[in-house]
Amino acid sequence: MVPGLGGATSSHERWARELNNIGVAAFVLDSFAPRGLYTMSVQPQLPALAIMVDAYRALDLLAQHPSIDPTRIAIMGFSYGTIAAVYSSNERFRKVYGPSTAQFAAHIGLYSLCHVTFREDTITTGKPIRLFHGVADEATSIVPCRSYVERLKKAGADVTLTEFPDAHHGYDWIEFPNPVLLAQAPTVRNCVVEEGTNGQLTNSKTGKPFDLTDPCLEKGWHFVYNAAASEATLQSVKQLLKEKFALK
Numbered sequence: 001m002v003p004g005l006g007g008a009t010s011s012h013e014r015w016a017r018e019l020n021n022i023g024v025a026a027f028v029l030d031s032f033a034p035r036g037l038y039t040m041s042v043q044p045q046l047p048a049l050a051i052m053v054d055a056y057r058a059l060d061l062l063a064q065h066p067s068i069d070p071t072r073i074a075i076m077g078f079s080y081g082t083i084a085a086v087y088s089s090n091e092r093f094r095k096v097y098g099p100s101t102a103q104f105a106a107h108i109g110l111y112s113l114c115h116v117t118f119r120e121d122t123i124t125t126g127k128p129i130r131l132f133h134g135v136a137d138e139a140t141s142i143v144p145c146r147s148y149v150e151r152l153k154k155a156g157a158d159v160t161l162t163e164f165p166d167a168h169h170g171y172d173w174i175e176f177p178n179p180v181l182l183a184q185a186p187t188v189r190n191c192v193v194e195e196g197t198n199g200q201l202t203n204s205k206t207g208k209p210f211d212l213t214d215p216c217l218e219k220g221w222h223f224v225y226n227a228a229a230s231e232a233t234l235q236s237v238k239q240l241l242k243e244k245f246a247l248k
Contacts (some may be wrong), residue, residue, distance in 0.1 A: 004079030006030040011173050022238055029058050048083035055084045056098045063102035072245045074106035081114035089124045106244050111137055114145035117194040122155035129159040132233045134167025138221035141189040170223035172230040179224040191216040235246050
């Protein structure tokens with residue numbers, strides 16, 4: 001499991017327990033604390049692709065564990081962590097950063113960031129990709145995820161996007177039953193970014209290099225628990241893993 005900005009929380013611990021209950025081991029990746037990034041933050045403190053490299057290293061480690069079947073290791077990401085979880089399905093990244101002895105058996109993203117179009121991002125490993133997203137999400141818009149899923153489908157990928165009309169960002173955070181406004185938190189909801197031939201990220205609308213000072217970045221979004229969306233996602237993820245891992 002790959003948390004979003006700020007690292008692992010009680011929400012990820014709860015997910016781990018739920019997966020343990022169906023016989024699935026859970027490894028929560030912490031890319032922040034080992035680098036001295038201990039404070040919960042809504043600002044990107046670490047490049048998302050660096051977290052992807054961490055995820056591949058975790059895959060390599062787990063594949064060598066005597067109690068783990070290397071052919072049955074899935075990756076699940078939340079918010080900022082979905083860039084590692086979802087785009088590690090890309091063959092391009094797997095070939096460069098992934099171990100030669102294993103690959104992820106499934107890719108799962110909750111309220112994913114899909115605003116960047118990476119080069120060759122529809123050429124995947126063929127493993128299932130499952131996205132879960134609230135339509136009311138103000139932090140990571142569902143619109144670019146719809147577009148990415150359509151592009152993946154046209155390329156023949158095994159991908160689905162499950163939409164929850166009334167769900168906001170962090171809809172599985174049971175700790176927050178009432179809406180919380182992060183007034184100063186940045187959002188890429190109106191950013192459309194593409195990767196150039198030299199790896200440079202560019203604002204697709206302006207043609208200028210994209211960074212954290214780009215005018216497309218706005219501030220302010222809510223997060224709140226949504227019991228129905230959370231439970232539906234939990235059951236769908238469990239069912240996927242039961243089928244993919246051939247669990248009884």
